Amino acid sequence: MMGGHHAASGAAAWVAIASTGPYALGWYPLDPTGIVIGAMATAGTALVCDWDHRASTVAHALPPLSNLVARGIENVSGGHRQGTHSVLGAAFFVLLATIAGQLQVQTRWGLLSVGAGLLCMFMINIAAKALKLFPKYGWISNWVFALLMAGLVTWFAPHQWTWLPVSMLTGVLVHIVGDMITTGGVPLLWPLVIKPPKVLRKLPLLKNVWKANGAFSIPLLGRAGSRREWLVLIPVSGYAMVGMFGAGLAVAKAHFPAALALGTGLVKGLFALVQAA
Numbered sequence: 001m002m003g004g005h006h007a008a009s010g011a012a013a014w015v016a017i018a019s020t021g022p023y024a025l026g027w028y029p030l031d032p033t034g035i036v037i038g039a040m041a042t043a044g045t046a047l048v049c050d051w052d053h054r055a056s057t058v059a060h061a062l063p064p065l066s067n068l069v070a071r072g073i074e075n076v077s078g079g080h081r082q083g084t085h086s087v088l089g090a091a092f093f094v095l096l097a098t099i100a101g102q103l104q105v106q107t108r109w110g111l112l113s114v115g116a117g118l119l120c121m122f123m124i125n126i127a128a129k130a131l132k133l134f135p136k137y138g139w140i141s142n143w144v145f146a147l148l149m150a151g152l153v154t155w156f157a158p159h160q161w162t163w164l165p166v167s168m169l170t171g172v173l174v175h176i177v178g179d180m181i182t183t184g185g186v187p188l189l190w191p192l193v194i195k196p197p198k199v200l201r202k203l204p205l206l207k208n209v210w211k212a213n214g215a216f217s218i219p220l221l222g223r224a225g226s227r228r229e230w231l232v233l234i235p236v237s238g239y240a241m242v243g244m245f246g247a248g249l250a251v252a253k254a255h256f257p258a259a260l261a262l263g264t265g266l267v268k269g270l271f272a273l274v275q276a277a
Contacts, residue, residue, distance in 0.1 A: 001178040002225050003047060003057055003130035008237040009178055010046025010127075010171040011039040015243030017170065024243070028166055032250035034158040037120075038167050039244050041153070044123025045171025047130055048093055049179075053080040061129045062122060062146055063139045078190070081215075085179060086190035090172045094165050101164035116164050117154030123171075124149040182224050183208070185217030 001009075018035050020026040030038060051058045051066075052073045059070035077083030084093075096119075103115025125146040128134060134142050157163070179186050187193065193214040201207050208219055221229045 001175075001182055001221070001229060003050065004132070005229060005233040005237075006046045006050070006175050006178055007043040007127040007130045008233055008240055009174045010042040010044070011244065012236045012240035013046075013170050013174050014039045014042035014167065015240055015247075017166075019243055019247070021243075021246065023239075028163070030158055030163065032247040032254070033156050034163060035247035036244055036251060037153055037157055038163055039240065039247075040124045040127065040149070041116075041120045041164070042167045042171045042174075043127035043131075043240075044120070044125070045093070045097075045168045046174045046178075047126045047171070048123065048168070049084040049089065049172060049175045050080075051126075052077045052082065052084040056080075057129055058126050061126045062142055066122065081179065081184065082187055083190050085176055085186040086188055088190060090169070090176065093172050094169050097165040097168035101161035104159075104161060111159050112154050113157035113159075113161070113164075114154055116157045116161075117150040119164065120153040120157075121146045121150035124153075179224075180216060181218050181220045182226075182229070183217060183219045183222060184224065185211050185215035185219075187213075187215050189214075 015035060016025045017027040018024075018030045018038050020029045047058055050056050051070055053059065054067060054070045054074055056070065059067050073084065074080070077089065083089045100115035100119040101113075103113075103118075105112045105114050125142060128145060129142070134145070176186055176188075180188075195212060195214045196206070196210045200210065201212050209217055211217060221232065
């Protein structure tokens with residue numbers, strides 16, 4: 001699955017599980033701020049599995065630090081679509097998020113989620129990079145945006161630290177499932193590689209599910225970037241955008257009523273000018 005589609009799927013999954021509004025599951029209910037921050041973070045965690053290739057878009061998210069991390073993950077995980085796309089890899093990422101989520105500091109201004117801010121500095125920037133909001137090999141704009149996002153998450157993140165591992169688990173699962181339903185498949189049992197017997201590799205249906213290299217696939221979407229993938233991800237992206245917009249509007253009403261009123265007035269004035277012309 002393409003990087004931008006992974007990010008959109010992650011954001012949509014978070015909106016579904018964290019929102020209690022219509023057409024949502026509400027499994028992990030949060031306030032609108034938690035929905036917005038969590039959706040941005042999960043768009044990034046849905047891409048963390050691809051941090052296993054030094055030439056990937058993810059590796060260039062925050063150079064040179066992200067490049068060094070990518071090389072380390074690539075060496076440990078065995079290369080692209082290996083360890084990071086397995087059950088063991090998912091457990092590692094969730095453990096990392098669990099540790100980061102508990103790094104909170106009580107100050108006179110309130111509880112600051114320092115660990116979440118540092119981790120989301122990477123996660124949100126990874127999503128922005130995959131969605132092509134920045135140049136492929138740029139670094140100044142990347143770091144400015146990353147530090148801004150780190151500050152926002154540190155200040156506004158939900159106080160319950162569990163939201164971060166839930167976000168990581170959601171994103172990683174979305175990514176693995178997304179790659180599993182394409183023809184490439186994923187090595188779920190890595191580092192164990194269980195290849196099918198030669199006699200089974202010739203069966204028309206099974207050879208596409210249990211691949212010769214030991215990967216598992218249910219190729220409902222065909223090849224990555226196929227028309228089927230686009231047809232599925234267009235409504236998924238729309239769902240994520242509507243959910244985040246609604247939550248963002250609620251945040252604006254609660255915390256920035258004056259700015260919201262000013263913005264609404266400017267928009268109404270602009271429409272009035274257009275109609276008058």
